[in-house]
């Protein structure tokens with residue numbers, strides 16, 4: 001029997017802990033697969049004058065004593081509600097931790113947890129049923145893009161004969177692309193990137209029922225829906241109808257958060273896509289859109305532009321309540337789209353570091369809505 005089973009460490013149990021409680025079952029399962037258990041006996045020294053904690057630690061059973069100095073120490077007890085959060089903030093630099101009883105700790109890989117949270121949050125974006133594209137098309141609806149005569153069956157099996165060589169778009173298509181560049185997503189692009197962007201986009205003809213992206217697959221391309229409609233299907237939300245129409249784009253989340261695809265995208269009708277490979281997306285779209293600043297630079301901005309710079313925390317309510325950030329606006333990532341109208345477009349929002357990779361997804365959402373945004377990273 002595995003140690004997890006022996007100690008009763010189940011997904012059901014871990015779903016009570018924060019922020020693990022925000023993960024849908026499939027992501028929680030993955031996080032647990034990337035976790036380890038540490039058992040300890042009463043009197044054992046678990047951490048000796050610790051400098052950096054390599055894991056996120058959850059005390060599941062037992063009592064610990066964190067000792068700063070001969071006169072200063074604090075108890076950590078698995079039975080208390082505060083242990084439903086990680087105990088990392090109770091073990092600052094230089095502290096030694098001794099077990100007061102037998103017990104065990106779950107050690108979670110912080111990077112993997114961060115990704116899983118970003119990935120899970122992305123899954124939870126729930127636009128109203130039948131919600132249309134995030135980017136509305138402008139210009140002529142028609143396009144003379146060449147159509148595939150043989151339907152493609154999957155993203156990896158698209159009919160390559162139907163692709164136009166990179167950069168060879170017909171005139172009408174080029175107009176459509178030019179219009180697209182007026183949309184907020186492309187606002188911050190350095191002009192030099194625009195031409196390269198045209199060159200790197202590949203045009204792909206697709207047929208009704210083609211699976212363009214499959215949930216759980218590795219991210220490879222970013223897509224624009226040039227013609228036709230597509231359906232978004234999310235395993236965790238069966239029956240929910242999300243339709244993307246001409247002008248929409250998709251496939252950015254796996255590339256932004258470096259996780260697998262958060263949804264399946266299926267063509268509702270014959271259509272045309274423009275796709276950009278991962279590296280080009282990263283260098284031509286992601287990097288110019290998601291700008292990072294340090295905490296020091298953020299503070300300088302606050303002084304230089306009084307009232308026009310605000311820190312934004314996109315963590316969940318539970319995380320925020322447990323470790324609130326002073327003077328910080330809090331909007332959980334899964335509510336951000338809905339709250340866009342409440343944001344002041346004359347303000348630059350700086351997303352706090354605590355949100356990890358979810359901050360990058362938030363930056364994309366804000367940038368798409370013409371809001372100036374930075375992500376704070378040390």
Ligand SMILES: Nc1ncnc2c1ncn2[C@@H]1O[C@@H]2COP(=O)(O)O[C@H]2[C@H]1O
Nearest residue numbers: 125126250251252253254255261262263
């Ligand atoms: N709720 C949603 N509404 C619209 N598009 C979505 C939604 N969830 C996921 N997507 C898109 O579906 C894509 C699936 O692949 P990615 O995770 O790379 O990026 C995802 C988004 O672009």
